[in-house]
Amino acid sequence: MNFMLVYMYGLILLISVGIYGLLSKQTWAKILISLEILAFSTISLVALLILGSKSPENIALGETYIILLTVLDSSIMGIFVACIFLVLKKLKAEKPALLKKLKG
Amino acid sequence: MEMLVAIILTALTLATSIYTLEKEETQRSFVGFFVFVLALTFLLAHCGLLVLALVILSVGAGSLLLLAALFTFSGEEKSRDVKAALVAIAVALILMYSIRIRPLYRAPLSLSPLLIPFILVHGLFIVALAVSIRLILREGEAE
Numbered sequence: 001m002n003f004m005l006v007y008m009y010g011l012i013l014l015i016s017v018g019i020y021g022l023l024s025k026q027t028w029a030k031i032l033i034s035l036e037i038l039a040f041s042t043i044s045l046v047a048l049l050i051l052g053s054k055s056p057e058n059i060a061l062g063e064t065y066i067i068l069l070t071v072l073d074s075s076i077m078g079i080f081v082a083c084i085f086l087v088l089k090k091l092k093a094e095k096p097a098l099l100k101k102l103k104g
Numbered sequence: 105m106e107m108l109v110a111i112i113l114t115a116l117t118l119a120t121s122i123y124t125l126e127k128e129e130t131q132r133s134f135v136g137f138f139v140f141v142l143a144l145t146f147l148l149a150h151c152g153l154l155v156l157a158l159v160i161l162s163v164g165a166g167s168l169l170l171l172a173a174l175f176t177f178s179g180e181e182k183s184r185d186v187k188a189a190l191v192a193i194a195v196a197l198i199l200m201y202s203i204r205i206r207p208l209y210r211a212p213l214s215l216s217p218l219l220i221p222f223i224l225v226h227g228l229f230i231v232a233l234a235v236s237i238r239l240i241l242r243e244g245e246a247e
Contacts (some may be wrong), residue, residue, distance in 0.1 A: 003106045003107045003109070003110035003112075003133075003159055003172075004151060006110040006111055006114055007113075007114060007147060007151060007171060008109065008152075009200060010114030010115075010117060010118060010147075011112075012114075012196055012200050013118055014117060014118060014121055014138050015123065015194055015195065016192035016193060016195050016196035017121045017122055017192065018121075019188075019191060019192045019195055020188050020189055020191070020192035021125040022188075023187070023188030023191060023192070024188035024189070025125065028174050029130060029133070029134075029171055029174045030125060030133070031171070032167070032171060032174065033125065033133070033137050033168065033171070034125065034126055035127075036137075037121050037124075037140070038163065039165070040141075040144055040160055040163075042158070043160075044147075044148055044153075044154075045196030046145065047148075047153055047156055048151060048153070052173075057172070065156060066155065066156060066159050066203070066223075067222065069156070069159060069160070069163065070159070070163065070222065070223060071168070072115045073163045073166075073226070074226055074229050077167070077170055077229075077230060077233050078229075078233065080170075081233050081236060081237055081240075082228065084237065084240065085240055088240055095210075
């Protein structure tokens with residue numbers, strides 16, 4: 001069994017840990033941590049699957065992954081702050097579970 | 105030897121991620137998240153994806169800044185959600201089956217110097233978000 005395969009299975013388990021956290025946690029900090037775990041592990045898994053270490057070509061593909069990671073992370077954080085703003089302004093509350101009361 | 109390092113790093117990454125999510129004390133949870141990011145960085149560096157590892161380290165450190173700003177909202181509840189655990193296990197099983205498909209080609213991961221300003225702008229964006237959360241909080245407290 002190749003050691004890269006151990007990493008791939010580990011990253012898959014990390015994705016499932018991220019999903020579990022996203023579904024079960026009720027605080028802003030834990031939801032953000034779950035999203036970060038999910039994003040990091042998914043990007044790493046895809047990078048491991050597609051990229052390796054044999055040929056010296058395809059730099060553009062690597063750069064695409066890095067741009068994707070940074071943009072994904074920025075989007076997660078931006079949407080997150082927007083959610084907090086909505087909950088605080090519209091519902092005058094601090095709990096993320098109250099987001100489901102928002103309409104429109 | 106490489107297999108042993110792989111098993112240790114994978115176990116450390118998984119253990120710290122679960123610790124981060126399940127720890128009720130928020131400060132320890134943040135420390136756990138930092139160790140998780142470090143472990144993931146070493147994991148990717150061991151795979152030869154050094155640039156991606158460094159970017160994940162910088163992005164994870166930036167996330168810690170936002171987490172610190174979110175500290176006010178971090179009162180922890182004690183809950184174990186069985187449905188969420190079942191969904192997570194199902195996703196893991198499906199992905200584990202799909203990983204048996206082999207990649208068609210392999211290539212190294214590299215970074216052009218043109219991307220460095222982009223990463224710096226991302227850091228500035230995180231700082232701006234942290235400041236905006238603080239402003240929102242201050243306004244909420246004033247009301």
